[in-house]
Amino acid sequence: MEETIGLWTVFGSEVLGTGILLLLGVGVVANVVLPKTNGNGSGWIVIIFGWGLAVFAGVFDAGRSGAHINPAVTVGLWVSGADEYAPGVDVTIGSTLVYFAGQLVGAFLGAVVAYFAYYGHYNDPEAAGTQLGTFATGPAIGTVKDNVVTEVVGTFVLVYIILRFGDTPTEIGPLAVALLVVGIGASLGGPTGYAINPARDLGPRIAHAILPIRGKTDSNWGYAWVPIVGPIIGAVLAGLLSHVSI
Template sequence: MGTILIYEIMGTAMLTLLGCGVVANHALAKTGGHGGGPLMIHWGWGLGVFAGVWAAYKTGAHLNPAVTVGLLVSGADEYAKGIPITVGTTLTYFAAEMIGAFLGAVLVWLAYRNHYDQTEDQATVLGTFSTAPGIRSYGWNVVTEVIGTFVLVFIILNFGNTPVDLGPLAVALLVVGIGASLGGPTGYAINPARDLGPRLAHAVLPIKGKGGSDWGYSWVPIVGPLIGAIIAGLVVLMGF
């Protein structure tokens, strides 16, 4: 369990540091990458996944409770390095993913501390930590997250059926593709830890004029990805 905690915390922190970091670079005032646009964000998140997977490679690099749930539901006996997929290891992965996501967001704040002070718009500040919908419609926002997460988890579960180790680059490119194709409506959390951990960091950090953390929406990027992961796991369990 200790190995899972160490590597998954490191990997998820790396993912969140580079992912939330690219959003901060795009959105915050007076940064070198200000206004870089959505493609910069998609590639930044993809490369964040790439780095995170390498950092947590020894424990399978779940980095995402949705991936962990998908593995559990799919009936996998083990995923990587002989680590069994059980309720106990699943809960350990959950804890590590949440801690790592929180720490990664704190590191982003430290890196961009002066730029947060120069950014007055509260929604922009929150957007560097957590996701928000372009059009707030909770039911449809959930549907978007379900679809995006299904794609992520279903493809990851099928990587194990290929004759070669596709590795971190394949997962990174998959995330870039999901962001570019399905990221517009909700900001594609597709990962409960990626959204909730940084949202908690936003809530507790002493950010100048930060405003609220939009807890009314926070359940959407948790429930949607978990539903998508369960569906993906069941589809794989049925042999597809």
């Protein structure tokens, strides 16, 4: 008999898993972007592999809740017609909101811890104006329609593959999800920085807005809806198409 878990366990699992994801994800970007770090200037390939390994760790840590660690995965499962998010966790509005809350809280906390890990570098005068890019995504070319499409496509690939081959990240396997995220970053990450996860962008963006970072710019709230709406649309499409036989 499979172990069943309660919603408090779901919440805690998603907080911890998403927190680890964002601690390592924000951390790798900080290492590459912020001045005077040992990894400064090491480039996009380091960032995408760092994010992939962050996903690997987050999925392992949040295994009890199915390791969604991404509202888009939760939405994709809901739309696909799944009965449960995890053993004993029925798909309801209440349980969905618990997943969303855990993911957002975890993303915020992970970003805050990453900030303190790089405190001196974030507050170095030479870092002024670069800090937001370590927390949140932004477009290389700011064309809203194109940016939304990029996020829709990247998230569709992520959620569709997870649903087709495993239903949840834990069932497809941490390594498989990690490599999938690396692949999406290498192929589709250039235009927007590939949020493909609303909590991954929103939680750290809130952290950036709140934290007393020396020399920071604004948090670019005018763009913030794109890495929320795009991934949700991609997740809905993936959920709808996940059971289509080809």
